[in-house]
Amino acid sequence: MFRRRLPEWLVLLLPAFIVIAAVVLIPLIFSLYSSFTPYKLTRPSTLWRWIGTANYERILTDAKFWAAFGRTVLFLTIVLNLELILGLCIALMMNKVTWGQRTLRTILMFPMMFSPILVGFQFKFIFNDNIGLVNNALQSMGFDVALPWLVDGKLAMFSIIFAEVWMSTSVFAILILAGLFAMPRDPLEAAKVDGCTPWQTFRHITLPFLMPFIYIAMTIRSLDVARAYDIVQIMTGGGPARRTELLWTLMSRTGYVDARMGLANAMGYVSILLSIAFTVYFFRKLSAARAELGMGG
């Protein structure tokens, strides 16, 4: 009797809703509540004291928080743009290769299998100022230097960006390459006959066709931008002197090291809103690009 009242689509979707509600929604509601309390792990009774928006007021007036927030947005902007440009270049180069393309494509997928934490360790090793590959190579080539890759603020940021780009560029490259394969030949030939320069062909024919693929890659990436946490946590832990502190490392330090859960959860909500903003933005771009090409469904 009960089953008949539920429409079939709801029955099919119900398991997904239940699991997500249990694992994501309930903890999120709990953390929303606790972000309005001075909850400390060490003193459970603090969970029942309502302090209103004090935590939010506190982080919004905290210079350290804003520094981390700004750095996170800057980091994401740089990284996503670099990945897109490099991925596009790699895909265009691969498309021109006439032999061994399958092998190259397999190699290209290599970084996708790496755990972010592994990427962090790997580059911590490679950029190690004493025994790292980079410094060893520099010294063997006769430069008498030991660059403090992970100790100097600017170099550390560079190293982290390098690691992040290394890990995620292949997502872009592979998706854009798939787009290039799917591309119809006729418009390209027509453009050639009409006397377009290679740049004009690329700008007005290839690129618009690739746009949906680029937005898919962007959407997939924006779903887990916070993976960068693993890398930063391992490589520098937010140091030196907070020069590479991102929103996520600041949050985990506040939550786990200082045990100030209420405050950390308030920061968590800011980071969740940030992720959601990125995802929604690219999702909308994706549907717009799809509609333009008549691929909407």
Add this chain to the structure above:
Amino acid sequence: MDRNQAHRNRKRGLKALHFLALFLTMSIICIPGLWIVLNSFRPTVEIMAKPAVWIPSFTLDHYRAMFGGAGEGGVPVLSYFRNSLIVSVVSTAIAILIGMSGGYAFARYRFRGKSSYFVGLMLFRAVPGVALSLPLFIVFAKVGIIDTHFGLILVYVALNVPFTIWLTDGFFRQIPKELHEAAEIDGCTRWQAFWKVEFPVARSGVASAAIFAFLTSWNEFALASQLTRSVGSKTMPVGLLDFTAEFTINWGGMCALAVLMILPALILTFIVQKHLIAGLTFGGVKG
């Protein structure tokens, strides 16, 4: 004559440049991974040597220490490997079942607010692991499923379901409706029609969704590091931290564990490579 020559030279130059750029790209992609593999076979003395030793010697010490168990100052790698395998495989299987039924619902039924349900599900995937790990830690501790396989499996299922729905939805949409209608006219129930007709057609999409779910669970760190504490439930990404002491890191041992961690992912990805790309593009573009 001269113009021909100049043109040919330019073409040759461009070709060389193309080759060089491709070679550089591939080196940058490969060298970090190879460096890890190489160092897992080098004795610690050589890794630490100053000035650097470029001609590597070969030793299996790190692997021996790794599989030797905790007694030799090693890390209980086999337990970690087992935990990772159990958690990843079980959570992938469950996530695929749940995600597939969800994807099917989105692809085949019309209902109010469909696209907002869809985007809503995606947003749950976008919640950063660190932000989720704080409250999840407290909730799981209250329920008493912290530090168990069950807890971690539950989390990974929830993590993988939205993306699986996205991919399988795209694939089921590719299949013409007439297919299962024909099967039903021939006397199949809807359930039979799904498993006998539609599922085999969408198999490569399901395979690619499974790979992504597996890789996510296999590689996840932010949540696992908080929800697991003991040898009985720690996964390999968390186990990597065992090689770091307060001021030193056992690089050789860590590299060996890293190799062990990449191998299954590598093998699996090789097997279903083709589906992987097809899955991403079909599920995404036309979905």
